[in-house]
Every structure is written in structure tokens, then in C-alpha cells.
Amino acid sequence: MKFVDEFRDASLGRAVAAEILSLVEPGRHYKVMEVCGGHTHSIYKYGVDDLLPANVELVHGPGCPVCVIPMGRVDDGIAIARQPGVIFTCFGDMMRVPGSEGSLLEAKAAGADVRMVYSPLDALRIAKQNPDREVVFFAIGFETTAPSTALTLKRAKAEGVANFSCICSHVTIVPPLRALLESPDLRLDGFIGPGHVATVVGARPFEFIPADYGKPLVVAGFEPLDILQSIVMILRQLAEGRREVENQYARVVPYDGNLRALEVLGEVFELRPHFEWRGLGFISHSGLRLSEAYAELDAELRFEVPGVRVADPKACQCGEVLKGVIKPWECKVFGTACTPERPIGTCMVSSEGACAAYYNFGRFAREREVV
Amino acid sequence: MTPSPAPSYACTGEHCITCSDEGVPMIVLGAARGGLALCADQEGRTHTVETTLLEAAPVGGRVLVHADVAIAALPGELGR
Structure with a gap:
């Protein structure tokens, strides 16, 4: 298939891997963070890390939207779902994310009308039908x-669908990246930037990373060769002493993003002063809520929600995993008490989560053998 | 490169629906009406897709779709 097969070509992959090998300095350890959960998924699905030299380490970032939802927000959702007459809709994996007293899936089993949808438009369709x-x-x-x-x-709003509302837990990518870069226990050499986030926001918002922190960032596509090429571009910048934002995914990502999308986002949403991220704590201006013009569709105003901060389970080390401080298999409960079938931490829930990616694609057994 | 098989309880698609960075390439089958156009993915499944974020979504054109919204026009043939 055009534009797919050539990005999965094994011989090309080996050639790019050889180029990576030629760019690394022996004795130097390189840590590169892939920001996006989609990249994490591709890396383990295709074994991209197996093609890298031992001194090039990929660290998994906070780019899985399920993984960063704190327990308190899940509790808020469940509280609304339990209200009489409510049909609560969400993406599939969100249903399994544990709150302090269970998940949306468990609320559904207990009688709440919780339905999985593939898009917000599906939810609106349900509202019109009911x-x-x-x-x-x-x-x-x-x-x-x-x-x-x-x-x-x-x-x-335009169609006057008065029985539809939204509990908004959308987040933005730049503030958590800045928070990670400020973290004293994290040392990174560069970033693989999120390709489809950049389709909307462009590559420009990431310019603070080289400018303020002296790290290269390469916006990358999701095929194995995209990821390998982005690593080459990062290593080449490091070797040449350059620190820039580069766009490996130029076939899709305009440097300035999708201006129409940005305009719509600006109209419908506004930044929250603070938003809690699982494992990362509260980060200023990192979450979105509905703007005043759309307040009538805000479920948090329409329904009573607990709005309580709930601490993560003590055994769960999702925070360290999300910051790249430990590998998933180094978590105390990985693969034992915490599995994709019975997740404790959110990183094990979504297939884009670092822990689930390790577990599902055989990294669990391999890493344990190394230990 | 061959993808590793996913276990039965895992998401079996290219990406989980909840992935923030999912992008599904599709071809536009029908002209947009009210901002919605009929599109088909690589497996031939049809979807109603919001196309208002694009300057144009001509029939036969390729678009990148996330959660039923086309976020970018794709050049050339169908691909990710």
C-alpha cells in the first residue's frame, strides 16, 4: 500500500539503523523521549527499539490521554453517569480506567447507562435519538x-440539542512537556514530537524546547521508518551541535498547524488555571474547559460532581513511568497485580499506555529475562 | 517489518480509539453536506466525517481523520 509499505520496509529499516549507529558516540548514553502514546505503541508493535544501539534509550512520555486522567476526574464522570436518566458516553478505554470506587465499566455493570462511542459526533447522535x-x-x-x-x-449549539453536554478533560501538550523539562530527576537528550497533535497545532509551539532547554525535537510520523528517521535527525542535530525543531512528518504536518482548527478551539474552549495530571500533579494552563459562550453545554455546571482530588494507589508507579524515570517493568506491580485485564494504573489500561505496550508486545518476558 | 500479534484482550486496530494522536487516512466518497462528507477507510468501511476544518475536501481526495473529523488533507495516494 502506497505510503505505508515503504515506511515498513525491513531493509530500509536496517539501513537507517546503521546510520543511527554511525551517529552515536561510543560511551555516551542517549535518552530520547517519544511524547506520544501512538509512537510508544508503534515502537513496541514493530520492535523499533530492537534496531537501536544499546546506548540509545527511548523514554515514554505523557502522550496517552487515558494515562494522564487522574482518579478524581473518573469519579466525576461516574457521579454523572449514576444520575437518573443520564446516558453517559465515552471512548472505549476510558471505561476501564479505575477511579477511587471502580471504573465506568463497573458503574455500567451496576446499572448506569454508560455507552462506548467512537467520536463525539456519535454521542450527539445518541442525544438526538433520545x-x-x-x-x-x-x-x-x-x-x-x-x-x-x-x-x-x-x-x-447550532441545532439546539439541549439534552447534550460535555465533561471536558481535554489537555494541551506544551505545559506537561515544560513541566517534564523542569523535573530535576529527568535527563533527556531530545524529543520525538507528536505527529498528529502537530497536524493541529503545528510544529511552532515546540520551539521553546530548543530555545529554552537546548534540546532538539523532531515531529514524527507513526510508521517504523518515520520513527527511525526521526531518531537519525535528533542524533544528527546532537552531533552537529544544532538544537532545532524539525519536521520529519512534513507530508502531513504544516509547520503552523491547521489554522481553522485552532480558531474553533479558541472559540469553544478556554484554558483552566490548573489541571491535575496523573503522576505529574497540577500543571498550570494545561487543561481545557468550555468557554462562557458554550457554558450551557458544560456537564460540570449542569450536574453536581465531587471534584475531589484522589491520590493514586500507593503501589502504582505510573507517575515515574510517565516521567520516564523508570521503565514499566521496573514498577513493583507490573505484570503481577497490574495487567491489562486488571489494571491498577492507567498506563496499563490503554494500548497506547507504556505499560500495556510493554506487556502486550512481549517486553514483559524479555525484560524480566535480562534482570 | 512485521507487527507483533496483539493479544485477544488488546486493541486490535492500528491505534486505540482513545489515542490522542490517531490519524486514519480516508478517501472522500461523497460531497460534503452541512459540513459532513461520506468517506471510506483503507478497509472500505464508510464513515460520516466532519470536513469543515479543511479548505476543501473534494470527492476522490484523501484526508486524515481523527474521531470522525478530517484534520488534514493528504497528498498523493491513501496512506498514513
């Missing part, structure tokens, strides 16, 4: 997903 019920959409995701929620809210 005018006598309140339909709430649990919005999660970074700037790639936020336009979909924004357009749905615009459509709901």
Missing part, C-alpha cells in the same frame, strides 16, 4: 481530539 434523556460525553485527549469535541459542541 430527546427525553440527558446525554453526556466524557471528552479526553490532546489537541488532536479537541477539535472533534469543539465541532460537536458547535453543532449541538
